[in-house]
Amino acid sequence: MKRIALFFIFLFVFSLVAKPIQKQSKKPKLEPIPNRLIDYGEFKKIVNRSEGERETHRLTEDQFLKMMTEEGVVVLDARSENRYRLLHIKGAINLPFTEFTKDSLASVIPEPKSKILIYCNNNFEGNEQAFAAKSPAASLNLSTYNSLKAYGYSNIYELGPLLDVNQTKLPLVSEPKETEPKSNQ
Numbered sequence: 063m064k065r066i067a068l069f070f071i072f073l074f075v076f077s078l079v080a081k082p083i084q085k086q087s088k089k090p091k092l093e094p095i096p097n098r099l100i101d102y103g104e105f106k107k108i109v110n111r112s113e114g115e116r117e118t119h120r121l122t123e124d125q126f127l128k129m130m131t132e133e134g135v136v137v138l139d140a141r142s143e144n145r146y147r148l149l150h151i152k153g154a155i156n157l158p159f160t161e162f163t164k165d166s167l168a169s170v171i172p173e174p175k176s177k178i179l180i181y182c183n184n185n186f187e188g189n190e191q192a193f194a195a196k197s198p199a200a201s202l203n204l205s206t207y208n209s210l211k212a213y214g215y216s217n218i219y220e221l222g223p224l225l226d227v228n229q230t231k232l233p234l235v236s237e238p239k240e241t242e243p244k245s246n247q
Contacts, residue, residue, distance in 0.1 A: 134173075164213060185221045
């Protein structure tokens with residue numbers, strides 16, 4: 063009987079000691095800071111919905127080249143304007159990712175159902191200045207694809223492979239640097 067009583071006393075004392083330890087080890091729940099212009103939950107939903115579809119919309123070099131010739135197709139280059147000017151796929155429209163808004167996208171892709179072809183730094187090697195590789199998880203294709211989805215675009219295709227700029231079949235061109243006008247002296 064003494065053993066049973068000691069056992070219950072031990073359990074009682076242990077429960078008093080254990081509860082404060084548990085409370086200390088739990089992290090306090092943070093209250094979200096409200097901002098109606100940032101929606102991480104919706105971002106995660108878009109990424110999760112896009113995952114399977116995106117893989118079926120990745121194109122080989124030949125598929126990308128063929129699709130470029132279809133009527134109404136927009137080839138979108140979301141790299142910086144400077145990198146775009148250095149080297150880009152001929153016919154691509156440049157709209158830097160940092161400039162994506164509803165209006166800026168609508169100015170280059172007016173129809174949300176338009177077929178959009180995207181590529182990024184991580185699709186090309188052989189010219190580090192024009193195509194500086196990003197961390198694979200930070201590839202611009204990933205951000206561009208999901209952002210276009212968030213803005214209501216649904217027909218997005220992505221160049222899949224890593225290509226050498228000196229061996230690709232895709233037509234790459236550069237833009238001449240703007241020169242300062244000469245003054246009349």
